[in-house]
Amino acid sequence: xxxxxxxxxxxxxxxxxxxxxxxxxxxxQQELTLANGMLGSDKPQYFSQEQLGLISLVMDTILPRTxxxxxxxxxxxxxxxxMFAQVFKPAYKETFQQxxxxxxxxxxxxxxxxxxxxxxxxxxxxxxxxKPEQRTAAYQAYFDIKQQTISYYLxxxxxxxxxxxxxxxxxxxxxxxxxxxxxxxxxxx
Numbered sequence: 507x508x509x510x511x512x513x514x515x516x517x518x519x520x521x522x523x524x525x526x527x528x529x530x531x532x533x534x535q536q537e538l539t540l541a542n543g544m545l546g547s548d549k550p551q552y553f554s555q556e557q558l559g560l561i562s563l564v565m566d567t568i569l570p571r572t573x574x575x576x577x578x579x580x581x582x583x584x585x586x587x588x589m590f591a592q593v594f595k596p597a598y599k600e601t602f603q604q605x606x607x608x609x610x611x612x613x614x615x616x617x618x619x620x621x622x623x624x625x626x627x628x629x630x631x632x633x634x635x636x637k638p639e640q641r642t643a644a645y646q647a648y649f650d651i652k653q654q655t656i657s658y659y660l661x662x663x664x665x666x667x668x669x670x671x672x673x674x675x676x677x678x679x680x681x682x683x684x685x686x687x688x689x690x691x692x693x694x695x
Contacts, residue, residue, distance in 0.1 A: 552588075564648070577659050582659050
């Protein structure tokens with residue numbers, strides 16, 4: 507499989523094919539907003555403090571701190587909050603809130619907030635591996651959060667520049683190279 511096919515699959519899987527142009531511009535503005543300290547206080551713009559805290563825990567379960575920062579370390583929860591406050595259409599917000607309410611109830615019933623990381627991961631994996639006929643509003647909310655987490659995480663400046671191959675001005679285009687030629691590190695898109 508060549509690099510182009512891998513990029514196409516990654517784009518299709520994360521749903522970025524539809525929102526890449528919009529998200530790149532909006533996330534660039536988001537980075538400026540974060541740099542100016544407007545979101546640095548963790549004060550939510552759209553979600554309640556409790557909801558944003560739960561979203562942050564879910565995001566950190568999806569992308570925990572390893573040799574790279576966790577999702578909340580690079581403020582993906584604040585980016586998501588800002589996107590809901592300023593970008594998403596009211597119809598999507600309403601649908602998401604209904605789904606998120608079901609997701610929140612499910613997590614609270616399973617004592618997600620106080621669970622250890624392994625139990626949190628097991629709960630989310632159980633929800634994700636549910637059969638199509640068993641997928642509920644909670645599953646849909648989790649799927650939306652996961653998709654946005656990965657998208658926003660990969661677009662942050664810290665992850666793009668420090669943990670992915672990043673070329674602000676690309677050189678010669680080589681359509682197919684071995685990953686080993688670039689130190690086995692994925693490219694920032």
